[in-house]
Amino acid sequence: MPLRNGTATSGDQEKHRNDTCSDQELQRSRTETNQASTGSVQRCRQWRNPRYPTATSLLRTTEITTNPVSLPGEKRFWSIGDLFLLLRLREDLLKRFKKHDVLIIVGETGSGKTTQIPQFLSDSGFCRDGKTIGVTQPRRVAAVTVAKRVAEECGVDLGQKVGYSIRFEDVTSSSTRIKYMTDGLLLREALLDPYLSRYSVIVVDEAHERTVHTDVLLGLLKKVQNVRSKYVKDHTSIGHKRASNGTILEKENTDPCIGVLKQCQGRKLPPLKLIIMSASLDAHVFSEYFGGAKAVRVLGRQFPVDVFYTVDPQTDYLDSAIVTIFQIHSEEAPGDILAFLTGQEEIESVEKQIHENLQRLPEEKRNMKTVTIFSSLPSEQQMRVFAPAPAGFRKVILATNIAETSVTIPGIKYVIDPGVVKARSYDPVKGMESLIIVPTSKAQAIQRSGRAGREGPGKCFRLYPESEYEKLEDSTKPEIKRCNLSNVILQLKALGVDDIFGFDFIEKPSRAAIKKSLEELILLGALTDELKLSDPVGRRMARLPLDPVYSKALILASQFKCLDEMLIAVAMLSVESIFYEPREKLDEARTAKKCFASSEGDHLTLINVYRTSIELLEKRKSEVGKEKPEKILRKWCKENFINNRSLRHARDIHSQIRRHVEQMGLCISSCGDDTLQFRRCLAAAFFLNAALKQPDGTYRALASGEVVQIHPTSVLFRTKADCIIFNEFVKTTNKTSMSTNSKLLVDSHSQVDIYCFLSR
């Protein structure tokens, strides 16, 4: 089955890979030295090229079709052969899907499963009676781009038959039948429509990523599916009542099988069909979770990637990465290099090192250009990775995980993978999250190497021996097992799941983590001592799309008459960092920041930034014929070292949250210059984040007892107030130094408040 560019289909492709590998199976000793990276010392790096570890060889799913076929996903025009395959696949899939309520589809990148399968379903009558096919994605950008693509393929306007819905953007209409959305958004929808009654099919895409949202959604979908199929079989009404606004309220939990999901009255709902799509490895997990659901495999169009391992373990992966970059540069054919590093600091130091090494090379060998990308980089600078290198130059991209899934950079032929990643971890005893550098999983390593085979055959250099690869976990630990669960639990409670310990998670978080978050929610007043959602506080908190602490701060702020300020503070705290401090212009950036600094703390500093920017926008809007306000703001941001994207995000959140609190009937008033009121309110909401100064000048966090210090970027770094409220812990590589991120000077009154709350 020939496909484009003469590559074989996956089955053949694998053989092809192995054939190529076997030629190079032996160790490839590199005798050439790399003058550039090593200076006068001669060093060489030895590589071993084993058989390519494909997803297939690791796949443990039993129910895989014997004759997998390929979807023509990347093409606009199909050959007769392609169409034949397409029809065959379509028939096969539909037959299976009609028989089973859950189908698992395993498909590699570029298999077209995301674009094609919803169209098959729509054509086959799954949108009858005005029902919709919902397709969820973990990321906003994916939901938008896929929807655009499918609308184009269907020849319809986006927002008509095919549409998408993400936070702040709803491009759907009453005629939308295929709806792409983020998984978090579908969870929010479920709060208003617990049966997901408008959907006949839900497709959960990229399920292998196992984000918190995906995991909670899978649990919810399983429940909804049970209820809906039960409803069809046993159409008896269980006690329920309707609220005055027409929504259905639960009366009591009469059916333990259904749990507390509310029964539906008077509406005929067809069974909910589910498709779980995963890239690899984990199909068996989903299959087991959904009672042995069948899995089908569709093939992607990845080009072969040769994987090389180091012969010996590397002591310093940064140095190793630099050596490898120069080795590729001097020995390999043209093609861009993508190197995965763990964070901004590493990226900046490696870039500096590369430039220094380049200076030592003869002029004609300096044809290398570095670009960097990480999430906090302003978007204009992020865009630089897409620009092709000057003619005759090789582009080296130094990236964080952002390049693993979120951003696809064209032209990559070589990938360098040190085998580590910075990941969130959670200590349920202290209730503290931190970021630590850990080994990647096998799945992650495969995902990274795949980045070299998007446009043609590539090579991946793993900076560790093959024996180390074998020791890696198959897949990354699901996020739900390494984060604070307060938000998840509040959502589940609002969805009517009372027994959190008994909830059918695909992988259950630890008992300690659940307990810790339940305690936090009780302290915040969201749950009663009987672990019921409190009314109105808990219900209101669940409605707000924010961290529970922020929601509580808003509710309190209406009582403290400073909701205007708190709305801004919460919006600004919810976004990625507002201030941008590039290494080369550190002093300028700090001077700029001083203009906004408030002696009372970082919260008020953030409010100052927000208000100044809004004033600027308003002023420009009233001046006709001048430059566009957005453009002016962008310039202003640049001058003041503020991340425009973060600020815009904060404006979006602000207006969304404002709408919510208005609907709740909360009173939005400003405390004006009386910032004491605002600070007291902060103390009342963030009492779990209070710290007191110790005689030695360090601080002790009251709730955890942890010794902490004020983060040097804080405006309070020098002042050393007696008592502060911080926003979050930042755990750094140095174990003893923990610091606070956002903090607030509070007076003695607020201390009293804090003690009051803590001693409750």
Add this chain to the structure above:
DNA sequence: GAGCACTGC
């Protein structure tokens, strides 16, 4: 005087 991966509502 230190330095925060990536998402999402």
